[in-house]
Ligand SMILES: *[C@@H]1O[C@H](CO)[C@@H](O)[C@H](O)[C@H]1NC(C)=O
Ligand SMILES: *[C@@H]1O[C@H](CO)[C@@H](O)[C@H](O)[C@H]1NC(C)=O
Ligand SMILES: *[C@@H]1O[C@H](CO)[C@@H](O)[C@H](O)[C@H]1NC(C)=O
């Protein structure tokens with residue numbers, strides 16, 4: 288406790304001391320344009336803009352940064368290029384919300400203004416220091432193009448929107464030196480800090496040495512003077528650069544979130560890293576060993592490329608925060624485009640954020656569960672329900688009465704005869720994505736249980752559709768569900784990336800319905816299998832399946848009948864996405 292109050296006092300000095308914190312000189316503010324100021328034809332030719340997934344009116348966005356709740360207001364900062372639809376000129380754009388769904392844009396919070404960030408203000412995280420004082424650590428790019436870590440704090444804590452941020456004159460606070468030999472091109476993305484075993488703040492920063500990915504650890508009493516700890520929190524050989532690490536506790540039981548510093552016998556820890564080599568967010572579950580001050584993944588955890596993923600589709604550079612108001616841990620992730628750079632430039636924007644997800648530990652302790660935050664349900668209207676519909680081989684049922692391009696649909700399937708499930712060949716055990724692709728299917732699927740699921744963003748002539756489905760396989764003594772999101776027919780535009788995504792989900796078919804939920808929003812399909820055990824996000828750009836020429840269907844393409852026990856679908860209202 289002594290060290291906490293020491294820290295508290297010195298941070299007060301830091302904030303309000305005699306000129307320690309000089310204001311940044313006047314700067315060019317890239318004020319976000321509001322969508323109403325854009326010409327009519329801009330909207331008119333924008334069938335791919337989202338209606339309830341967060342995106343700014345135009346330009347490039349990537350990583351979510353520094354998400355937090357402060358005095359009842361949610362803050363989302365994000366990597367943004369004020370000058371165009373491709374990556375570059377990166378600043379921290381800023382929006383606030385009271386429900387995580389409807390957003391209000393503010394001026395950019397952090398933009399190049401010091402030598403320590405003059406070539407870019409890259410990703411970072413917020414920590415709420417004692418006395419309700421938010422502090423942001425972020426990566427700056429200095430005049431030598433080296434990656435260094437900087438601090439910024441709100442200029443006026445009485446401003447409920449925390450619109451202006453001031454930078455520490457001591458920046459950079461962590462930097463590569465000849466002594467520490469940190470690779471200046473692979474040193475970025477500080478996490479939310481936590482209080483370590485000796486009562487000092489700890490933070491980790493992503494790094495690599497050769498092909499080893501590392502979470503370098505630093506400690507500090509006052510949040511200003513940071514010393515590198517003599518060992519990393521964790522590392523894994525062969526995994527390449529660890530971007531955007533995230534380290535947090537999860538309760539062993541229940542869905543409640545816990546604050547980042549909590550440790551002890553009631554929690555496990557999660558270490559998520561964004562693998563630069565594969566562009567996937569992978570995680571392990573383990574223990575934060577306070578004696579050794581290291582993270583130890585559970586025995587049998589897979590690290591690196593084949594590790595557990597938050598999402599088996601397009602989802603990267605994610606970050607969680609603890610929402611003390613609703614006692615939950617919330618996950619944000621960047622959903623990249625799958626269109627060509629030329630198309631991005633033509634439409635004038637690139638990148639959206641996924642719907643925030645509540646995240647907790649599965650009862651098995653083996654994986655996380657993710658579910659769209661409950662607030663998203665406020666957007667639902669025009670509820671449509673189907674119950675007890677049998678889907679025979681090759682049949683489809685249209686879901687009428689909702690807007691198919693802007694919908695939320697939840698469906699549960701029951702399978703009658705599981706014995707007809709095909710045996711999963713060992714060569715596919717590690718390869719769900721191949722099995723989901725047309726190539727994989729041709730090699731294995733001669734009937735069986737599935738694929739069955741949803742056809743979304745389908746044109747009336749079925750020349751375009753995206754299918755989200757399950758196929759049940761027998762794997763040794765148990766059954767697994769192969770969850771697929773197949774984009775191969777999503778668009779007639781040949782320049783899109785139409786990779787088919789897949790994941791295996793453990794299933795106890797006797798005791799549960801096979802459930803699927805998809806959030807459909809014009810060019811994004813965010814799907815949650817088995818109540819959040821598996822997530823797949825896809826970007827699609829239909830050319831025919833837009834406007835009135837689009838439908839939503841349930842389908843079964845397996846030889847065995849399946850029953851829709853219940854399907855509920857809603858049109859989604861437009862949110863104020865920025
Ligand atoms: C701080 O913000 C509050 C609330 O917006 C405002 O009333 C006050 O004038 C601000 N103080 C300064 C120094 O800008
Ligand atoms: C430092 O990181 C960069 C970027 O990943 C890499 O190209 C370079 O080889 C690394 N240098 C050393 C000495 O490992
Ligand atoms: C984003 O998508 C484009 C187009 O599919 C791809 O070339 C690029 O590698 C992706 N980047 C990430 C970080 O996913």
Ligand SMILES: *[C@@H]1O[C@H](CO)[C@@H](O)[C@H](O)[C@H]1NC(C)=O
Pocket residue numbers: 738742754842844
């Ligand atoms: C169903 O199977 C047929 C025949 O193999 C195939 O042409 C069609 O694309 C499949 N539909 C879906 C949604 O997978």
